[in-house]
Amino acid sequence: MSRSTIFDVASLAGVSIKTVSRVVNGEPNVSAGTTERVEKAVKELNYRPDRSARSLASHRSNLIALIYDDPSVYEIPSAGYVIRLQQGALRACRKTNCELLIHPCNYQDEHVGTELKTLIETVRPDGVILAAPLSNMRNILRAISVTGTPFVRVSPGKKVFKEFTVSMNDRESSAEMTRYLASLGHKRIAFVTGHPKHDAVQIRFAGYQDGLRESGLKFSERLVEAGDNSIRSGEACAEKLLARKQRPTAIFAANDDMAAGVIRVADRLGIDVPGELSVAGCDDVALAQQIYPALTTLRQPLAAMAERAAMALIDHSRVATPLRGADTFAAKLLVRESTGPAPD
Amino acid sequence: MSRSTIFDVASLAGVSIKTVSRVVNGEPNVSAGTTERVEKAVKELNYRPDRSARSLASHRSNLIALIYDDPSVYEIPSAGYVIRLQQGALRACRKTNCELLIHPCNYQDEHVGTELKTLIETVRPDGVILAAPLSNMRNILRAISVTGTPFVRVSPGKKVFKEFTVSMNDRESSAEMTRYLASLGHKRIAFVTGHPKHDAVQIRFAGYQDGLRESGLKFSERLVEAGDNSIRSGEACAEKLLARKQRPTAIFAANDDMAAGVIRVADRLGIDVPGELSVAGCDDVALAQQIYPALTTLRQPLAAMAERAAMALIDHSRVATPLRGADTFAAKLLVRESTGPAPD
DNA sequence: TCCATTTGTGTCAGCGCTGTCAATTATTAC
DNA sequence: GTAATAATTGACAGCGCTGACACAAATGGA
Structure with a gap:
């Protein structure tokens, strides 16, 4: 047999x-x-x-490589982010008889470029999906470019290269969240910014400002603190914000982990959420539903984005569909327990 | 160039x-x-x-396939489980110049067997890592067996086949946790059992009983409720347990998600954790540190287990080291905030 | 009716590498 | 010094498949 x-x-x-x-x-x-x-x-x-024989003869491997920053470098929470990316990419692979190769790497490592180049040259995937925050790092983009392998960038903040890109409408959605908070009667809406390297997260700050303007509120530096995407930094920012004499009645954090940190601090200080303080995040990480109160947040359609990315690459490799431009996916505002009307 | x-x-x-x-x-x-x-x-x-050429000529692909149950079928929280498995396997791959192929699947799908067989036959990985709960399903084991591809089972509860296996010492560790709770003065230690299909989780129940015995406490059916590994089921079990007239002073859940559910219910009922109720989990999922109070739990060395599994497969494919027996990894008891001395 | 297409099928070289085995040279034993 | 052995290298045939091309048969338009 x-x-x-x-x-x-x-x-x-x-x-x-x-x-x-x-x-x-x-x-x-x-x-x-x-x-x-x-x-x-x-x-x-x-x-x-046989895959190998086929690939050898046809110069197509039916393999898609998904490259992302290794979450263990930070904290495990980003597991949800990675998993959703994987799920989306896998969905496309399954439909098209491809397999997915995953390759987490550490973006701070000075050899990432070489590492990825080697990966691509030996495996010869039909396409590469580059997830944020790798998707906007010049050295990495360059390393992949020279191999000539088509790639798609997921959630790159700025559009520096002209490769195909999938992203969420960070700015519009963040504005929407801000307007939502304003619509609840909040006047002092604070913002916790994210990791400076993660451009998409940065753009949310601009959206926050748009939202304030659109709601007739004015922006104040005193309502902004800089975090780095981690829960711990969220806690630190919350401590500062909640120590102000004019305490904010709502805090919008550029990602869920930081929002979770905010809630922890509020809990510790005996500030009721959402009674005295509304908290909103962004991303809809698994954590968002697990904490109490469950977090109001923006759900980034990560899986759909990754699926689109993989599909674009596969199509491109098979029928040479062009691979340029950008696809934008709308985030969904999920109202849960952590936000409510502003206190009187 | x-x-x-x-x-x-x-x-x-x-x-x-x-x-x-x-x-x-x-x-x-x-x-x-x-x-x-x-x-x-x-x-x-x-x-x-070139990987393909090499693989075609040598009949070795330098690819390891990691197969696990798709977490999206349940809830996303198992993302942490999957990520840690991946991290371990990737560590071994990196050391040996292999790549990792991931293949989540739905164990309830009646075609999984065929699906996996096809995967293995077209990709021809050098080895397959089969994670729990797939690792103890007969139909899946059989499908992989017939391909002749070597595989390792991670955390299979019962040792039905004689393939190489890596697992945690679930029983001993659960007994240890139980003894720890007893040592804090708890007399009524309840247990929340896990998903009946997940054997490893079942074994923890036996360990709980061992622990009671070793601590001179006697087992009572009234202190046991059956969950299914989900947070929600943990909540349901807690509601029942905490409604007893003779309320338990400690609840040990067969996994962290259920323990988190227990804590949520305690919170809702105004029962102080750990003042009035100690709660312990098992697995050290990311969630365990994120909830408040942070969960005392058993850390299953998943990454180490997966790394060992991958390494064993790679060694086997290269130098024909035998692939049988079992490696057991000791869990680590992590005391955090959710457990404390029994109330008077 | 005849030639120009189109459609269906086969032949063959070779993708880039490794396994087998044979050939050559270096080393050792006597 | 010679035979036997070991170390080192190369020639060559594929691994299982696809791409380029050749060819025969069917189709169609004048």
């Missing part, structure tokens, strides 16, 4: 191996009768084309 | 391509001088062997 090869199928179906190849790959110009016989033989022998 | 092949290297070094192959693969019986010349040429041309 050893593996059957294309040769066995050809013999059984009474055709040449090339014809089998045609049928298996759905190439045109094969008569209905032949197709049928070949398919029957394939089924009977349980034939599965 | 196109890719250089083994032929280019051979020409440059003035040897046959076979000799280059020898050097690149670290085969014995190559003179020091030759090795040096070849290595120099490799560096100069920036030569990287």
